Amino acid sequence: xxxxxxxxGKKEEFIPIVPGKIKMYVCGPTVxxxxxxxxxRPFLFFDVVRHYFQYLGYQVTYVQNITDIEDKIxxxxxxxxxxxxxxxxxxxxAYYEDLAKLGIAQADIQPKATSVVPQMxxxxxxxxxxxxxxxxxxxxxxxxxxxxxxxxxxxxxxxxQRAGSRVEENKEKKHPGDFTLWKKSxxxxxxxxxxxxxxxxxxHTECVVLSRExxxxxxxxxxxxxxLVFPHHENEIAQAESLNGKPLANYWMHNGFLNIEGEKMSxxxxxxxxxxxxxxxxxxxxxxxxxxxxxYRSPIDFNRAILEESDRAVKNFYNTFRDINFENxxxxxxxxxxxxxxxxxxxxxAMDDDFNTAKALALLFELNKKAHSNELSFDQKKASTLLxxxxxxxxxxxxxxxxxxxxxxxxxxxxxxxxxxxxxNKAKAEKDxxxxxxxxxxxxxxxxxxxxxxxxxxxxxK
RNA sequence: GGCGACAUCGCCAAGUGGUAAGGCAAGGGUCUGCAAAAUCCUCAUCCCCGGUUCAAAUCCGGGUGUCGCCUCCA
Numbered sequence: 031x032x033x034x035x036x037x038x039g040k041k042e043e044f045i046p047i048v049p050g051k052i053k054m055y056v057c058g059p060t061v062x063x064x065x066x067x068x069x070x071r072p073f074l075f076f077d078v079v080r081h082y083f084q085y086l087g088y089q090v091t092y093v094q095n096i097t098d099i100e101d102k103i104x105x106x107x108x109x110x111x112x113x114x115x116x117x118x119x120x121x122x123x124a125y126y127e128d129l130a131k132l133g134i135a136q137a138d139i140q141p142k143a144t145s146v147v148p149q150m151x152x153x154x155x156x157x158x159x160x161x162x163x164x165x166x167x168x169x170x171x172x173x174x175x176x177x178x179x180x181x182x183x184x185x186x187x188x189x190x191q192r193a194g195s196r197v198e199e200n201k202e203k204k205h206p207g208d209f210t211l212w213k214k215s216x217x218x219x220x221x222x223x224x225x226x227x228x229x230x231x232x233x234h235t236e237c238v239v240l241s242r243e244x245x246x247x248x249x250x251x252x253x254x255x256x257x258l259v260f261p262h263h264e265n266e267i268a269q270a271e272s273l274n275g276k277p278l279a280n281y282w283m284h285n286g287f288l289n290i291e292g293e294k295m296s297x298x299x300x301x302x303x304x305x306x307x308x309x310x311x312x313x314x315x316x317x318x319x320x321x322x323x324x325x326y327r328s329p330i331d332f333n334r335a336i337l338e339e340s341d342r343a344v345k346n347f348y349n350t351f352r353d354i355n356f357e358n359x360x361x362x363x364x365x366x367x368x369x370x371x372x373x374x375x376x377x378x379x380a381m382d383d384d385f386n387t388a389k390a391l392a393l394l395f396e397l398n399k400k401a402h403s404n405e406l407s408f409d410q411k412k413a414s415t416l417l418x419x420x421x422x423x424x425x426x427x428x429x430x431x432x433x434x435x436x437x438x439x440x441x442x443x444x445x446x447x448x449x450x451x452x453x454x455n456k457a458k459a460e461k462d463x464x465x466x467x468x469x470x471x472x473x474x475x476x477x478x479x480x481x482x483x484x485x486x487x488x489x490x491x492k
Numbered sequence: 493g494g495c496g497a498c499a500u501c502g503c504c505a506a507g508u509g510g511u512a513a514g515g516c517a518a519g520g521g522u523c524u525g526c527a528a529a530a531u532c533c534u535c536a537u538c539c540c541c542g543g544u545u546c547a548a549a550u551c552c553g554g555g556u557g558u559c560g561c562c563u564c565c566a
Contacts, residue, residue, distance in 0.1 A: 395513095
């Protein structure tokens with residue numbers, strides 16, 4: 031198993047700290063709004079990472095924080111004129127809802143930042159004692175010059191940056207790169223008590239506390255979006271290593287950004303979509319396919335055409351399940367036999383190579399082809415289908431086998447359509463093609479499509 | 493100014509030295525009253541120029557282009 035480690039910039043052989051067990055931490059949402067489709071990428075990808083490790087037999091502990099105190103949440107609470115807790119609560123619930131709709135399992139531990147404020151205060155106190163942090167008028171800053179390793183993750187050297195060019199110069203700071211650990215509160219803001227007066231913790235400290243509390247001083251994998259490399263993860267490392275000199279995590283994984291129509295997604299461009307908006311138009315499986323069809327570290331472009339392509343691609347699998355009547359043997363145990371072990375081996379080979387999901391998907395399509403081939407026996411096709419289902423499930427597909435089903439939901443509508451089908455079948459029997467086609471046409475105008483199969487006429491709503 | 497990524501068929505995309513996976517779209521055949529689905533077949537020499545090598549999309553150098561980070565950001 032090889033993983034591209036941002037720390038070294040290379041693919042490294044993955045060796046867990048404790049054999050058979052994996053501890054991973056991924057930066058979670060700041061709950062001031064519904065999360066957008068770009069946020070969904072790490073959520074979805076690291077969920078696949080977790081499931082793949084579990085498939086390999088590892089026991090995984092997955093921690094993801096929830097940032098429930100932060101400038102944007104406060105701004106939102108002022109805007110909506112409600113307490114900040116009400117804002118965070120609302121969007122935490124929305125977060126869980128959207129994850130579920132996307133077919134993403136929750137992390138094993140999902141602590142809130144506000145649950146560990148005293149621990150953050152303690153950590154900051156230690157950093158002050160160690161000479162790594164200093165207090166100025168109620169604010170506390172981390173001194174980047176006190177930590178020689180600062181910049182080792184991102185490859186940045188603090189003195190080569192354009193100090194103060196894009197950031198407002200803060201005269202309180204000893205060095206322009208010093209970052210806030212504790213922020214003095216302004217009137218009307220939520221406050222916590224501290225040795226430096228009333229205030230609130232900075233963002234970079236919560237992940238240090240939450241990861242170490244739940245996973246120990248050093249854990250296996252720390253993940254997040256590539257934009258977090260600097261400064262967030264760099265700052266986490268600075269704090270953690272300044273405490274005890276131990277690495278915070280052994281492997282740092284970062285996913286590439288999602289662009290919209292080639293442009294960076296941003297509010298000022300007004301070109302971002304929330305995950306729930308996208309889910310109104312496209313299936314969770316199509317979204318999953320879209321993300322997994324490209325390597326996680328590459329930037330990915332989001333647009334309608336691609337989502338529609340993804341949707342059509344995923345439908346192939348469901349057509350296979352439908353045509354072979356997968357429901358009838360879904361629960362049978364998989365006995366791939368020798369002829370299919372290569373497929374699973376190649377699947378693993380792809381995934382073992384820094385999670386090459388695009389290549390893994392190609393294997394799924396090869397199995398799909400076999401599952402549908404007219405040149406193979408039913409048993410051979412059945413074995414391919416079972417393996418397709420198994421490996422697809424590792425990638426998070428096929429959670430809802432009815433996702434592309436034709437089963438009607440509305441019984442009144444079904445009764446109506448069934449009646450139409452009856453009339454049409456009668457016309458067909460009498461070779462009255464004009465009437466039969468007219469009925470098909472009428473129904474299509476209502477968004478209903480008829481399909482004649484050997485078992486009779488089925489219908490689905492578009 | 494510093495750091496980094498990327499450029500492969502109409503579109504998406506894998507491929508880090510041995511002669512271009514896969515998906516979507518398209519074209520043709522089969523099946524079907526029609527349609528849908530399915531099935532079979534067809535469909536690229538890898539941005540440009542040099543170099544290394546028996547051999548390069550893959551390595552090196554130089555261009556060109558696109559993008560990201562350096563500020564809250566997945």
